[in-house]
Amino acid sequence: MIVLIKNSPATSEGRRGLKIARDSSADIVLLQNGVYFAINEMLDGFCGTAYAVEEDLKMRGLADIKRGIKKIGWPELIDLMANEERVVGMF
Amino acid sequence: MKLSVLLIKPPYGDIQAAEAVRHAMGAIGDEIDVTLLLVDDGVYLAKKGQDVAESGYTELGESVSDLIDMGCSVLVEKNSMREAGLDTEDIIENVKVVTGYEISETIKESDKTMIF
Amino acid sequence: MAKTFTIFLTTSPYQSENTLTAVRIADSALAKGHRVNLIASGDGVYCFLKGQKAKGLPHAGDLFSELIKKGLKVYL
Numbered sequence: 515m516i517v518l519i520k521n522s523p524a525t526s527e528g529r530r531g532l533k534i535a536r537d538s539s540a541d542i543v544l545l546q547n548g549v550y551f552a553i554n555e556m557l558d559g560f561c562g563t564a565y566a567v568e569e570d571l572k573m574r575g576l577a578d579i580k581r582g583i584k585k586i587g588w589p590e591l592i593d594l595m596a597n598e599e600r601v602v603g604m605f
Numbered sequence: 606m607k608l609s610v611l612l613i614k615p616p617y618g619d620i621q622a623a624e625a626v627r628h629a630m631g632a633i634g635d636e637i638d639v640t641l642l643l644v645d646d647g648v649y650l651a652k653k654g655q656d657v658a659e660s661g662y663t664e665l666g667e668s669v670s671d672l673i674d675m676g677c678s679v680l681v682e683k684n685s686m687r688e689a690g691l692d693t694e695d696i697i698e699n700v701k702v703v704t705g706y707e708i709s710e711t712i713k714e715s716d717k718t719m720i721f
Numbered sequence: 722m723a724k725t726f727t728i729f730l731t732t733s734p735y736q737s738e739n740t741l742t743a744v745r746i747a748d749s750a751l752a753k754g755h756r757v758n759l760i761a762s763g764d765g766v767y768c769f770l771k772g773q774k775a776k777g778l779p780h781a782g783d784l785f786s787e788l789i790k791k792g793l794k795v796y797l
Contacts (some may be wrong), residue, residue, distance in 0.1 A: 520618070520739075520742070521618075522615055522646050524645060524646050524675075524688070524689075546618045546738045546739075547617070547618035550615065550646075550649065550690070553689075554690050563795050569658065569660060570617075570738075571615075572655075572656045572657075572658060573617050573655060573656065573657050573658075573660055573662065574615075574617065574649060574652060575653055575654035575666065575695075576654075587749075588745045588746065588748070588749040589752070589753065590745070592726075592746065592749045592755070593671070593753075595752075596753075596755065597687075604742075618737065618738045619736055619737045619738065620735055620778075623777070660741060660779065661723070661741065661778055662741075662777070662778050662779065663777035665779065
C-alpha cells in the first residue's frame with residue numbers, strides 16, 4: 515500500500531496520513547506541502563520507503579535534503595501507483 | 606497607516622501565501638507601512654533556495670526579497686521556524702527572526718491586520 | 722501493462738496546488754500509455770471554464786485543454 519501525503523506536518527491531514535501509513539506498514543509519497551515532512555522529525559524511524567516528488571521539493575527550496583528520502587519525478591510516481599495494489603490519499 | 610500581513614499557510618500548496626505577498630506589495634505601492642509576519646507554516650515562505658522551474662508558479666522567495674527592497678519589514682517567529690524544521694541559515698537574507706511576543710506587539714501597534 | 726487512472730478533482734483552479742498535481746499525474750500517465758479519466762466535481766468544474774485569465778500560477782484552462790488533445794477524458 516502507498517499513502518499519498520500532500521499536507522504539511524502541522525496539519526491533522528498530514529499527521530493522519532503518516533499514522534495510517536505507519537500502522538499499515540505502507541510506503542509514503544510526499545507531494546505538495548507534504549514534502550515538508552522531509553525536514554520534520556515525525557518521519558524519524560519510519561520503517562517503509564518515503565518518496566518525495568522532486569518538483570514539489572525544488573519549489574520549496576528543499577532540493578538538497580539528505581535524509582533517507584527517495585526523490586522521484588512524476589513518471590516514477592505513475593509507475594509506483596500502477597504497480598501497487600492499493601493507493602490511498604491524498605491526505 | 607501601519608498594516609500587518611499575517612501569513613499562517615505555507616507557499617504554493619494554496620493561494621494564501623501568494624495573496625499575502627500580493628496585498629503586501631499593493632499596500633506598499635499605496636505608501637502604507639507594511640510588516641509581513643510569518644508564523645506557523647507561513648515561515649516556509651522565507652525558506653532560501655526556492656526553484657519553481659517549469660511549474661508555472663511565481664517564485665515567492667524572490668518576492669520576499671523584493672518586498673524587503675521595497676521597504677517592507679519581514680519577520681519570522683522563532684518558535685514556528687524551529688517547529689518547521691528550519692534554522693536561521695535557512696532563512697532568506699534580511700528577514701528578521703523574532704519572538705512570538707514581538708509578533709503580537711507588531712499586530713497591536715498596527716492599524717489593520719490582514720490574515721492569510 | 723496499460724492501466725486506467727481516474728482522478729477525482731474537487732477544488733477550484735487557483736486556490737490549491739491540486740490543479741498542477743492533477744495535470745502532472747494525467748500528463749505522465751498518458752505519456753506512459755495509460756488511460757486517464759478526470760472527474761470534476763464540486764468546485765473542480767471551474768477548472769474547465771472557457772476564457773480563464775491566469776498569471777503567475779499554472780493556467781488550468783490551457784493545461785487541461787492540452788491534455789484533452791493528448792487523450793485525457795474529462796467528465797463534469
